[in-house]
Amino acid sequence: MIKPSNIEIDREKGNFHYPxxxxxxxxxxxxxxxxxKYISDVKKEDxxxxxxxxxxxxxxxxxxxxxxxxxxxxxxxxFDVIRYYLAQxxxxxxxxxEVPDDIKNTFERLGIPEQERKFLAGxxxxxxxxxxxxxxxxxxxxxxxxxxxxxxxxxxxxxxxxKWFGKVxxxxxxxxxxxxxxxxxxxxxxxxxxxxxxAQPLQAYFxxxxxxxxxxxxTLIIADEGAEITYMEGCTAPKFETSTLHSAVVELxxxxxxxxxxxxxxxxxxxxYNLVTKRAMADEEAEVRxxxxxxxxxxxxxxxxxxxxxxxxxxEVLSIALANDGQHQDTGAKMVHAANETSSNVIxxxxxxxxxxxxxxGLVQIPGHLRHCRNNTECDALLIxxxxxxxxxxxxxxxxxDNSVQHEASVSKVSEEQIFYMQQRGLNEAExxxxxxxxxxxxxxxxxxxxxxxxxKRLIDLEMEGSVG
Amino acid sequence: xxSTPSHSKHMDSQFLTPDFFESFSAKRSWEPGxxxxxxxxxxxxxxxxxxxxxxxxxxxxxxxARLGFSNFDQLAESPKPSILNGQKIEGILFDTxxxxxxxxxxxxxxxxxxxxxxxxxxxxFLLGCCFSELGVFLKTEKGIIEKKPLKHCHFxxxxxxxxxxxxxxxxxxxxxxxxIEIFESEVMDTGGTLSNLSHIKLAEGAKLNRILIQKVNQLxxxxxxxxxxxxxxxxxxxxxxxxxxxQSRSESKGVIAGEGASFNNFSLSLGNGEQLFDQRTVxxxxxxxxxxxxxxxxxxxxxxxxxxxxxxxxxxxxxNTDAYQTNRNLLLSANAEADSLPGLEILANEVKCSHGATxxxxxxxxxxxxxxxxxxxxxxxxxxxxxxxDEIIREAGTQETIxxxxxxxSHHFN
Numbered sequence: 001m002i003k004p005s006n007i008e009i010d011r012e013k014g015n016f017h018y019p020x021x022x023x024x025x026x027x028x029x030x031x032x033x034x035x036x037k038y039i040s041d042v043k044k045e046d047x048x049x050x051x052x053x054x055x056x057x058x059x060x061x062x063x064x065x066x067x068x069x070x071x072x073x074x075x076x077x078x079f080d081v082i083r084y085y086l087a088q089x090x091x092x093x094x095x096x097x098e099v100p101d102d103i104k105n106t107f108e109r110l111g112i113p114e115q116e117r118k119f120l121a122g123x124x125x126x127x128x129x130x131x132x133x134x135x136x137x138x139x140x141x142x143x144x145x146x147x148x149x150x151x152x153x154x155x156x157x158x159x160x161x162x163k164w165f166g167k168v169x170x171x172x173x174x175x176x177x178x179x180x181x182x183x184x185x186x187x188x189x190x191x192x193x194x195x196x197x198x199a200q201p202l203q204a205y206f207x208x209x210x211x212x213x214x215x216x217x218x219t220l221i222i223a224d225e226g227a228e229i230t231y232m233e234g235c236t237a238p239k240f241e242t243s244t245l246h247s248a249v250v251e252l253x254x255x256x257x258x259x260x261x262x263x264x265x266x267x268x269x270x271x272x273y274n275l276v277t278k279r280a281m282a283d284e285e286a287e288v289r290x291x292x293x294x295x296x297x298x299x300x301x302x303x304x305x306x307x308x309x310x311x312x313x314x315x316e317v318l319s320i321a322l323a324n325d326g327q328h329q330d331t332g333a334k335m336v337h338a339a340n341e342t343s344s345n346v347i348x349x350x351x352x353x354x355x356x357x358x359x360x361x362g363l364v365q366i367p368g369h370l371r372h373c374r375n376n377t378e379c380d381a382l383l384i385x386x387x388x389x390x391x392x393x394x395x396x397x398x399x400x401x402d403n404s405v406q407h408e409a410s411v412s413k414v415s416e417e418q419i420f421y422m423q424q425r426g427l428n429e430a431e432x433x434x435x436x437x438x439x440x441x442x443x444x445x446x447x448x449x450x451x452x453x454x455x456x457k458r459l460i461d462l463e464m465e466g467s468v469g
Numbered sequence: 470x471x472s473t474p475s476h477s478k479h480m481d482s483q484f485l486t487p488d489f490f491e492s493f494s495a496k497r498s499w500e501p502g503x504x505x506x507x508x509x510x511x512x513x514x515x516x517x518x519x520x521x522x523x524x525x526x527x528x529x530x531x532x533x534a535r536l537g538f539s540n541f542d543q544l545a546e547s548p549k550p551s552i553l554n555g556q557k558i559e560g561i562l563f564d565t566x567x568x569x570x571x572x573x574x575x576x577x578x579x580x581x582x583x584x585x586x587x588x589x590x591x592x593x594f595l596l597g598c599c600f601s602e603l604g605v606f607l608k609t610e611k612g613i614i615e616k617k618p619l620k621h622c623h624f625x626x627x628x629x630x631x632x633x634x635x636x637x638x639x640x641x642x643x644x645x646x647x648x649i650e651i652f653e654s655e656v657m658d659t660g661g662t663l664s665n666l667s668h669i670k671l672a673e674g675a676k677l678n679r680i681l682i683q684k685v686n687q688l689x690x691x692x693x694x695x696x697x698x699x700x701x702x703x704x705x706x707x708x709x710x711x712x713x714x715x716q717s718r719s720e721s722k723g724v725i726a727g728e729g730a731s732f733n734n735f736s737l738s739l740g741n742g743e744q745l746f747d748q749r750t751v752x753x754x755x756x757x758x759x760x761x762x763x764x765x766x767x768x769x770x771x772x773x774x775x776x777x778x779x780x781x782x783x784x785x786x787x788x789n790t791d792a793y794q795t796n797r798n799l800l801l802s803a804n805a806e807a808d809s810l811p812g813l814e815i816l817a818n819e820v821k822c823s824h825g826a827t828x829x830x831x832x833x834x835x836x837x838x839x840x841x842x843x844x845x846x847x848x849x850x851x852x853x854x855x856x857x858x859d860e861i862i863r864e865a866g867t868q869e870t871i872x873x874x875x876x877x878x879s880h881h882f883n
Contacts, residue, residue, distance in 0.1 A: 068524045068525065068526060069524075069526045368803050368804055368805075368806065369803075381813075381815070383815065383817075383818035383820075384818070385818060386785065386788070386817065386818045386819070387785070388818055389814070389815065389816045390813065390814075390815045391812070391813060391814045391815070392811070392812055392813040392824065393810070393812045394809070394810065394811060394812075394826070395529065395530075395808070395809070395810050396807075396808065396809040396810070396826055396828065397530065397806065397807075397808045397809075398798070398800065398806065398807050398808075398809075398828040399800070399803075399804065399805065399806040399807075400800060400803045400804075400805075400830075401800045401801060401802055401803050401805065401830040401831065402803070402830055403800075403828075403829075403830070404827070404828065404829040404830065405826075405827065405828045405829075406825070406826070406827040406829075407809070407811065407824075407825060407826040407827070408823070408824075408825045409811070409813060409823060409824050409825070410822065410823040411813060411815045411820060411821075411822040411823065412820075412821065413818040413819055413820065
């Protein structure tokens with residue numbers, strides 16, 4: 001059970017706040033059919049989308065909370081005090097000049113370098129529930145890549161997106177996917193045409209800005225045959241006094257021979273419930289890779305999955321979780337094998353600091369009629385203090401005499417000898433500890449693009465501050 | 470009588486009705502009052518069990534319908550377990566439970582305080598507390614060291630009957646003992662359900678080796694719930710061989726309650742036909758410097774299925790714990806299924822804990838090697854399974870017990 005944090009942390013750090021009164025659209029607090037209709041109306045959506053939302057809303061009402069296995073902290077979410085939709089009523093901007101100043105300020109506070117800001121073409125920076133800045137580089141357009149928000153995606157390119165929308169993750173998958181399906185706004189819809197290999201990663205920054213305002217972005221990425229794409233999302237959130245809910249749905253579709261790499265760095269503030277459903281479908285010889293790093297939030301429940309649907313498909317989840325005081329990182333991976341010769345790999349590393357708790361929850365399924373399927377799962381946990389906690393709950397179902405899986409998990413603490421060694425060479429204890437933790441997760445951090453791994457190392461240093469002594 | 474939904478669906482079984490319980494306790498009115506109270510209390514708790522929830526993590530992957538009591542209509546009063554030796558050893562009290570109730574009821578006074586493993590089969594546990602007449606009671610005196618294994622056999626009932634037993638094994642400080650427990654069937658052509666509760670308690674410095682062989686016939690159901698308390702510097706090594714039963718549910722909880730205690734829990738299961746092995750385990754460390762090592766190996770032929778769910782729990786106080794948990798499954802047929810739920814909950818930081826689970830098929834090269842030497846496939850598989858099990862069999866101590874285990878496994882293949 002997570003206690004509300006009463007620890008002294010610098011809450012001003014990353015405190016981006018704007019008066020909410022200027023929002024042009026505000027659906028009020030609480031969730032009802034009217035709110036769903038209102039959101040759909042504001043977005044001028046087709047009837048089928050409204051039907052989809054309403055159906056999802058009724059599923060949400062019926063579904064129980066998953067508390068028979070999950071943390072009881074979920075019961076502290078009060079769905080009636082959350083704002084489900086809020087936007088400035090602006091169209092996604094086309095050029096840098098059109099981006100409102102306050103959003104530019106946020107970028108400033110985030111410390112995005114001047115050079116990079118100009119280079120933010122291809123970046124979908126989400127401001128609350130609408131994409132505030134959306135500009136595609138010309139060569140992306142030339143290649144036929146579509147990179148839009150869900151509203152535009154479903155309105156302008158239904159022939160592409162409608163087919164897969166809500167198919168990888170049906171609304172009824174769980175309570176929070178139903179919630180998202182009912183009130184989603186913002187997010188990225190991406191289509192990469194056959195054979196197009198994107199050299200540069202596409203990026204999106206999400207942030208939450210109004211109090212008690214849950215963010216429900218919806219992402220759908222389709223990589224057509226032989227296409228390749230890397231997508232990155234990074235999160236920062238402003239400070240709030242009461243708990244905030246973030247519940248996204250991310251669907252990836254990798255068609256024959258396509259490759260998708262989805263990178264997340266999650267650093268919500270310590271009062272955010274981050275309950276995200278992420279799943280990919282991998283067709284023949286396709287490859288999907290989730291690289292997932294969870295540092296922030298009060299409670300994260302996120303188990304990226306891959307349904308390996310085509311022969312020789314490959315799925316991978318690399319996950320790093322850091323749980324500090326008052327945090328519970330409940331992360332993991334799901335690998336559903338549904339074709340011959342599919343393989344999957346899960347490597348999860350977690351660090352529990354102070355009173356933090358990290359959990360790994362995994363699922364691997366290989367039915368009996370399949371041949372030559374393989375899974376490898378490794379989870380390593382590091383405990384820093386005596387109050388830290390770590391749990392591992394994998395679930396493995398294997399049938400058939402021609403498949404193999406292996407699962408390994410280990411729990412260890414920081415080696416005193418190594419800390420002593422580093423201290424001997426002039427590092428203080430905190431620096432030594434930080435170096436140790438960085439070393440523990442290093443082989444995964446290397447998988448991140450360069451700027452992210454630098455950022456991550458800084459974040460780990462920051463988290464380790466004051467964790468010893 | 471109040472009828473609650475939890476037992477109304479069992480109404481076919483005459484022993485699950487309030488009337489039956491009334492007549493059962495009337496028949497046993499000669500028992501001491503505290504024991505009657507304990508039976509009544511357990512019965513009331515059984516009646517007030519909540520209605521089965523569809524989603525109970527403790528039953529994940531388990532086909533619950535196969536493990537209920539509704540198929541068994543009568544309570545069995547026999548067969549009694551047999552104690553093959555050891556009844557007359559100096560310093561060891563070893564008798565059947567019914568005799569102990571009759572002759573030395575005061576030695577059972579602690580029974581109402583004995584907890585079950587509490588890993589899901591609440592109904593089995595409460596009914597066991599309520600209806601156990603048979604079982605064994607074993608208690609050593611302080612410092613008794615007995616080299617010769619003590620053996621006792623238990624029998625599954627016939628004709629859809631249900632038998633509940635309680636075994637109490639308690640070792641006083643610094644005593645050492647080896648026991649062999651056999652579970653088999655009374656008859657081969659019909660089967661009932663045998664539900665066995667075991668309470669094992671080791672005081673300071675005690676050592677217990679236990680070999681358990683379960684070979685009830687394949688028409689029977691076997692429930693085995695055991696909880697083990699390990700005192701300071703005590704050692705318990707358990708080797709159980711599970712061969713029989715149409716379906717079986719075994720729950721095993723070891724509590725490392727004293728500093729420096731050591732708990733080895735090994736299990737081998739060999740499944741064929743449509744056998745089901747549902748295994749739930751916990752290693753709970755509540756004291757520092759404890760060691761536990763669990764290894765469950767399942768070899769599955771035909772359409773057999775195994776579920777392994779294990780948990781290592783380390784309390785904040787249990788620093789310097791070494792705890793390991795391993796589940797290895799060998800699938801020998803395309804329709805065999807192995808589910809594995811190895812879990813860890815670690816709340817102390819000065820620990821070495823790991824778990825591993827692997828599921829794989831027979832190595833084709835090994836098989837080819839054997840086949841190319843003219844060995845029949847069935848025999849080749851047997852040899853490979855024996856090899857797969859060998860690391861546990863070798864732990865069985867004397868050559869005699871090792872041979873006993875090997876023979877039982879080989880026999881199962883023929």
